[in-house]
Amino acid sequence: MDKAKIIEVIKKHILENLEDLKEEDIDPKKSMKDYGANSLDIIEVVSCSMRELNIKIPRSELTDIQNIDQLADKFLQYV
Amino acid sequence: MRGIHPYGLKNIDLQNLYDKGLKGEIMSKRIKIEVRDNGIAHLKMNDEKGKNEFNDDFISELIQGLSTLEENNKIKVLILSGLNEVFSAGANKQNLLDLCDGKIHVKDLLISEKLIFTPVPVIAAMEGHAVGGGLIMAACCDIVIAARESRYGAVFMSLGFTPGMGCTQLLPELMGPFIASEMMFTGKLFKGSQLVDKGTNINYILSKSEVMKKAEDLALQISEKNIKSIQLLKYTLSAKKKKLLIDARVHEDFMHRLSFAFPETKKMIEEKYGK
Numbered sequence: 001m002d003k004a005k006i007i008e009v010i011k012k013h014i015l016e017n018l019e020d021l022k023e024e025d026i027d028p029k030k031s032m033k034d035y036g037a038n039s040l041d042i043i044e045v046v047s048c049s050m051r052e053l054n055i056k057i058p059r060s061e062l063t064d065i066q067n068i069d070q071l072a073d074k075f076l077q078y079v
Numbered sequence: 080m081r082g083i084h085p086y087g088l089k090n091i092d093l094q095n096l097y098d099k100g101l102k103g104e105i106m107s108k109r110i111k112i113e114v115r116d117n118g119i120a121h122l123k124m125n126d127e128k129g130k131n132e133f134n135d136d137f138i139s140e141l142i143q144g145l146s147t148l149e150e151n152n153k154i155k156v157l158i159l160s161g162l163n164e165v166f167s168a169g170a171n172k173q174n175l176l177d178l179c180d181g182k183i184h185v186k187d188l189l190i191s192e193k194l195i196f197t198p199v200p201v202i203a204a205m206e207g208h209a210v211g212g213g214l215i216m217a218a219c220c221d222i223v224i225a226a227r228e229s230r231y232g233a234v235f236m237s238l239g240f241t242p243g244m245g246c247t248q249l250l251p252e253l254m255g256p257f258i259a260s261e262m263m264f265t266g267k268l269f270k271g272s273q274l275v276d277k278g279t280n281i282n283y284i285l286s287k288s289e290v291m292k293k294a295e296d297l298a299l300q301i302s303e304k305n306i307k308s309i310q311l312l313k314y315t316l317s318a319k320k321k322k323l324l325i326d327a328r329v330h331e332d333f334m335h336r337l338s339f340a341f342p343e344t345k346k347m348i349e350e351k352y353g354k
Binding site: 017019036038040041043044058059 | 164208210227228229230267268270272350351353
């Protein structure tokens with residue numbers, strides 16, 4: 001699986017979990033917080049995406065991630 | 080609360096809690112209480128640092144606050160609110176770990192009971208997230224308002240143990256039995272907006288900024304009624320929840336004795352309890 005596909009999965013879950021957002025609005029260089037996500041929104045997006053990608057990453061490895069692109073890179077190490 | 084306790088909770092524990100509270104300050108730093116001339120009372124859970132988690136101090140201040148209100152016979156309706164971000168995050172990590180080590184904490188149960196036994200209607204105004212026991216608090220109330228932006232979930236199983244605080248009986252009342260089952264089995268944190276079309280029994284799911292306004296409006300309508308009739312009606316309507324709580328506890332206490340003793344549970348709490 002390539003990074004573009006992973007970003008697509010993350011975007012899908014962002015759209016499902018945040019209101020009033022379109023796919024073309026999402027810039028991977030930004031943080032989910034920039035789109036109004038609260039801490040539990042982010043946890044839900046991350047866990048739904050990991051479930052779809054069939055990966056499990058310990059919470060401790062995710063704490064320093066700053067934006068969607070970095071999240072995709074981290075996912076890529078595990079798929 | 081005096082005399083024999085209806086649920087057989089250890090009287091020593093209860094008495095200790097009340098004594099501690101009564102000797103301390105009534106307005107605590109974790110709980111803010113406002114009582115107005117028109118009979119509307121507002122209890123705000125205000126523990127910014129602890130995210131309104133149920134640690135021992137929080138519980139004893141909350142119970143004390145509710146007891147104080149209970150003794151005030153001019154109150155007609157109570158609004159229960161939390162922080163803008165978090166209504167309540169439920170049980171505290173250390174308390175859960177203690178349970179794994181066989182130390183008994185019955186105090187969480189007191190919260191459900193105290194809310195259900197409140198002699199006037201309670202409106203849960205949840206601007207922020209309500210997780211685990213925090214959500215069960217709302218299920219103990221009479222009228223529930225949630226926010227579209229916030230999340231609501233029964234996360235017990237995600238941490239390895241079975242639901243408590245009356246969840247197994249009270250959550251189905253609030254959410255409907257099948258949504259409640261989904262919440263309990265999956266531990267999913269539903270966004271308020273995702274609950275809108277699920278046909279739950281939540282009275283209103285509004286933008287966060289509208290939650291308190293709606294609570295105030297409902298409280299005002301109730302406050303116009305005769306206090307004696309309000310108390311009578313509350314007594315009758317709360318009978319079902321009182322029974323449900325007793326039923327729930329028989330099973331939940333038993334399940335807790337087993338599930339907190341699973342060796343996996345402690346590990347899961349250590350690993351997954353989020354900050």
